[in-house]
Amino acid sequence: QPVPGSPVNIAFMDCTPDASKCHANAESPLQIATNRWQRVLVNTEGAGRGNLTALLRSKGFESPVLIERQARFLYRCAFLAQQSGAYSLVVKWAGEHIPGSPFKVNSHHKCYPEKVRTSGAGVKSAKVGENATFNIDTSDGGLGILSVKITGPNSQKLEAHLKQTPDNKRNVIANFKPICPGKHQISVKWSKVDVPGSPFMLHVLS
Numbered sequence: 001q002p003v004p005g006s007p008v009n010i011a012f013m014d015c016t017p018d019a020s021k022c023h024a025n026a027e028s029p030l031q032i033a034t035n036r037w038q039r040v041l042v043n044t045e046g047a048g049r050g051n052l053t054a055l056l057r058s059k060g061f062e063s064p065v066l067i068e069r070q071a072r073f074l075y076r077c078a079f080l081a082q083q084s085g086a087y088s089l090v091v092k093w094a095g096e097h098i099p100g101s102p103f104k105v106n107s108h109h110k111c112y113p114e115k116v117r118t119s120g121a122g123v124k125s126a127k128v129g130e131n132a133t134f135n136i137d138t139s140d141g142g143l144g145i146l147s148v149k150i151t152g153p154n155s156q157k158l159e160a161h162l163k164q165t166p167d168n169k170r171n172v173i174a175n176f177k178p179i180c181p182g183k184h185q186i187s188v189k190w191s192k193v194d195v196p197g198s199p200f201m202l203h204v205l206s
Contacts, residue, residue: 017050017094024077024091027169029104033143034084038105042091042098045073050094056081056105057088065089081107111144113193123186123200126178136188136195139170144191148174152204153182181206 023043032038042052054065056079066078081087087105091098120134138146150158158176165171178184186200 015049017048017096019047019050019093019096019098021045021047022091022093022098024098024100024103026089026100026103028100029106029169030089031143031170032081032105032107034081034107034109037078037080040077040079040089040091040103041070042075042077043073044075044093047073047093052077053092053095054079055090057090057102058083058085081105083107084109108142111142111191111193112140113144113190113195115140115142116144116146116188116190116195118188118195118197118200122174122176123197123202126184126202126204128178128181128204128206131175131177133173133175134186136172136174137170138172138190139168141170141190141195146172147187147189147192149187149189150176151185151187152178152180153184156180158184178204180204 024040026040052075054077056063056065068076070076084107088102089105091101117137122132122134126132148160150160152158161175163173181204184202184204188195188198
């Protein structure tokens with residue numbers, strides 16, 4: 001004889017670990033400062049049951065990564081690079097690499113504005129009403145903040161749109177559209193220091 005309320009439907013959750021469902025808020029390569037703690041968040045929602053492990057590797061040695069649980073499916077991984085150079089951040093769920101792992105990590109002591117390279121037609125010639133573009137490669141510039149300022153005749157300010165290239169986050173495409181002819185100045189700085197060639201003097205044609 002069935003009891004009241006039967007039959008009862010019971011849903012079973014699949015707890016099989018699946019590292020491919022994990023996600024880290026890290027871009028590869030990571031650019032970090034030497035001897036400063038870097039933190040990466042890892043979301044394991046939907047990845048089943050498992051343990052999160054992480055190591056920071058360089059040539060000849062490994063250093064531990066501190067893992068702290070922030071929420072049910074969220075973990076914080078904290079690590080410290082004590083020397084400048086190339087590292088790999090290995091992050092695994094249930095013994096398997098999560099997407100992106102091992103992440104490339106570049107540790108820098110300083111920033112190097114003199115190693116930032118600027119190229120392209122946009123710093124040489126442009127026409128009124130037409131898009132002008134140029135490229136800024138910060139790959140060898142260490143840690144820094146990029147700023148681009150464009151000044152036209154009569155100190156008129158133009159907006160520069162900056163976009164990272166998909167295959168290299170350290171490479172930036174700058175785009176602007178002159179609205180009047182005459183002499184323009186393009187200032188490109190890396191952590192407030194002019195890169196080679198900056199400020200660029202540009203004559204915009206009508």
